[in-house]
Amino acid sequence: MKVDVLLGLQWGDEGKGKVVDVLSPGYDIIARFQGGPNAGHTLEFEGQKYVLRSIPSGIFQDGKLNVIGNGVVLDPALFKEEVDALEASGHDLTDRLLISKKAHLILPTHRLLDAAYERKKGNGKIGTTGKGIGPAYTDKISRNGLRVGDIFHSFSEKYNAAIARHRGLLQQMDYEYDLESLEQQWFAGLDCIKRFRVIDSDYFINKSLDEGKSILAEGAQGTMLDIDFGSYPFVTSSNTVCAGACTGLGIPPVKIGNVYGIFKAYCTRVGSGPFPTELMDETGEQIRNNGFEYGSVTGRPRRCGWIDLVALRYAIMINGVTRLIMMKSDVMDDFDVIKACTAYKIHGVETTEFPFETEANPEPVYVELPGWKSDMTKIHDKREFPKEFSDYAAFLEKMLKVKIGIVSVGPDRAQTILLDSLR
Numbered sequence: 406m407k408v409d410v411l412l413g414l415q416w417g418d419e420g421k422g423k424v425v426d427v428l429s430p431g432y433d434i435i436a437r438f439q440g441g442p443n444a445g446h447t448l449e450f451e452g453q454k455y456v457l458r459s460i461p462s463g464i465f466q467d468g469k470l471n472v473i474g475n476g477v478v479l480d481p482a483l484f485k486e487e488v489d490a491l492e493a494s495g496h497d498l499t500d501r502l503l504i505s506k507k508a509h510l511i512l513p514t515h516r517l518l519d520a521a522y523e524r525k526k527g528n529g530k531i532g533t534t535g536k537g538i539g540p541a542y543t544d545k546i547s548r549n550g551l552r553v554g555d556i557f558h559s560f561s562e563k564y565n566a567a568i569a570r571h572r573g574l575l576q577q578m579d580y581e582y583d584l585e586s587l588e589q590q591w592f593a594g595l596d597c598i599k600r601f602r603v604i605d606s607d608y609f610i611n612k613s614l615d616e617g618k619s620i621l622a623e624g625a626q627g628t629m630l631d632i633d634f635g636s637y638p639f640v641t642s643s644n645t646v647c648a649g650a651c652t653g654l655g656i657p658p659v660k661i662g663n664v665y666g667i668f669k670a671y672c673t674r675v676g677s678g679p680f681p682t683e684l685m686d687e688t689g690e691q692i693r694n695n696g697f698e699y700g701s702v703t704g705r706p707r708r709c710g711w712i713d714l715v716a717l718r719y720a721i722m723i724n725g726v727t728r729l730i731m732m733k734s735d736v737m738d739d740f741d742v743i744k745a746c747t748a749y750k751i752h753g754v755e756t757t758e759f760p761f762e763t764e765a766n767p768e769p770v771y772v773e774l775p776g777w778k779s780d781m782t783k784i785h786d787k788r789e790f791p792k793e794f795s796d797y798a799a800f801l802e803k804m805l806k807v808k809i810g811i812v813s814v815g816p817d818r819a820q821t822i823l824l825d826s827l828r
């Protein structure tokens with residue numbers, strides 16, 4: 406068997422959680438491979454809404470195993486919050502959630518360092534989610550990190566050494582803090598982690614493949630936030646692209662199967678950084694209102710703009726996307742005209758490639774398509790699509806050279822239209 410990978414093609418929040426939940430009945434195992442609680446994956450079904458941060462979005466399906474892979478950075482305190490909230494709403498996770506020994510821990514001081522570095526950057530700040538992601542991955546790469554498996558072996562020694570080092574860094578930045586209450590929650594979180602099976606996830610994943618089990622790898626963030634390929638330095642600190650599923654789960658590249666690339670019918674971004682098709686006018690406001698574009702964890706208003714086919718083509722190339730999944734089509738329901746950016750003009754020269762320089766300030770070149778001006782939220786079958794929508798989807802497929810397999814027309818699980826068999 407091979408591992409299918411589902412990932413975001415834009416700047417995150419494309420709707421990955423919803424689609425993983427929809428697809429997970431077709432898989433035995435759902436595995437997160439990177440990121441941490443900077444993610445907020447929203448699922449809606451049976452009138453309930455859930456936001457997952459570190460727990461894979463297959464958790465609500467009976468009989469499925471969910472794995473937090475080695476590439477994830479896990480904050481015990483936030484993990485416990487997530488577990489408590491799910492259990493309070495009647496979901497028992499004990500037998501369906503497995504955690505990699507090799508996943509790195511976000512220490513309470515990582516969060517403080519995240520805030521201190523952002524403050525130091527001033528106007529140049531990244532606009533991080535404040536969850537300690539950058540500092541935790543920094544410690545991983547500089548070989549100073551603590552892993553989930555360390556909890557069981559002379560942990561306090563390693564923990565104290567790391568905290569002492571972080572205290573020194575915070576002091577250098579004159580950052581004032583109160584660690585005590587953070588630590589209390591953090592250690593309660595460690596006890597919560599111990600309730601779950603902590604495993605050698607690399608062996609588990611590969612043995613499961615050998616036994617014929619099917620696996621869906623769930624990405625977090627999006628390709629344009631990738632540490633290597635995103636709009637650096639305004640990115641997250643992990644590889645959000647398909648290759649991240651190999652390193653974040655221990656899967657050989659030859660065992661990657663389908664790659665599902667998710668995108669919205671328009672574009673959003675939270676935090677700082679380039680966004681060529683951003684709309685600062687009432688059209689942007691209309692998209693934000695229609696799509697309720699506010700961070701699922703932070704509540705921050707998301708920046709909104711037209712769909713960017715230059716960035717999408719780039720993301721499709723890096724990930725080897727085999728099928729596209731188009732989200733939030735319904736958000737465009739009341740637009741007379743829909744614009745799609747097909748190229749950029751940089752210093753008067755047209756290009757279809759995403760530029761290296763983030764200051765290049767590309768001017769988008771747009772194609773205009775007629776809107777469908779009808780309610781798509783109650784459609785259940787592609788034969789009911791308005792003609793203008795079908796034309797828009799066909800235009801995107803032609804420009805992106807990959808077929809669309811799913812169209813989403815609302816936040817609920819049921820508002821999902823399968824166009825063809827994905828596998």
Ligand code: GDP
Binds near residue numbers: 422
């Ligand atoms: P993720 O991080 O990629 O999982 O996406 P988020 O959950 O952060 O953001 C997607 C938001 O859009 C959530 O509030 C979803 O409930 C919502 N959503 C998902 N698909 C659709 C859709 O097709 N239409 C609308 N209107 N909302 C959607």
Ligand code: IMO
Binds near residue numbers: 446531
């Ligand atoms: P999901 O999985 C949207 C953004 C932050 C910031 C940058 C770096 O829900 O799509 P970090 O805290 O990772 O150091 O922040 O990345 N960011 C996201 N934006 N969706 C996400 O996750 C994000 N995770 C991080 O806003 O610009």
Ligand code: MG
Binds near residue numbers: 418444446
């Ligand atoms: Mg999100």
